[in-house]
Amino acid sequence: MKNISIKLTSEPLSLQECYAFVEDPTCGGIDVFVGTVRNHTKGKSVSQLDFSAYGPMALKEMEKIAKSALAKFEVHKIAIHHAEGVLKIGDIPVVIAVSAAHRTAAFEACKFAIDRLKETVPIWKKEHFEDGEIWVNAHP
């Protein structure tokens, strides 16, 4: 779809690519969410994260989210890019960019997209510590 950019890649994500995709003269604002790898969780020091995905289904679910965002909010374009593989502290696992005529819709759509991504897209991260590793959310 021409208003949707979806990507799952083992290459570093590009903020500029997402920004350039959603940029449009009809829009008065662009909202960008950038996820970054944090160096700690629950008081423990994290050394790296390893993202794995059910690729074909992850792409479908990301596209569903993008389509929902375009249907629910007055937004023009949306990019949802996610990385897979090993990421170090400060690396970027996810970028979501949304453009809209007005800022409220862009903020709301961006929040909707990242919240939904964390619920439905089949991607898993394994946290690596100095003394071991754990699948995040695996034991609710």
Added chain:
Amino acid sequence: MQVQVLLFGIVADLIGEDSLSLSIEKKDTVKNLKTALHTKYPQLKNYSTYAIAVNEHYAQDHLVLKENDVVAIIPPVSGG
């Protein structure tokens, strides 16, 4: 009939494979498949918080499986 089952995340670690082939009866549902999985892999029994996808879409328990369906066990996701 046989269905292919893809495994991810902690479930792949629990079973020690990233895919397996499972024998089920014709017209078995997703719920029947879960029961068959739990019989064959008892380590999954205590790990019932996973979802099932069939042919790359989330599936409910009542969905009837067909020959050559690709099933995936989806443990709680943690992307982003």
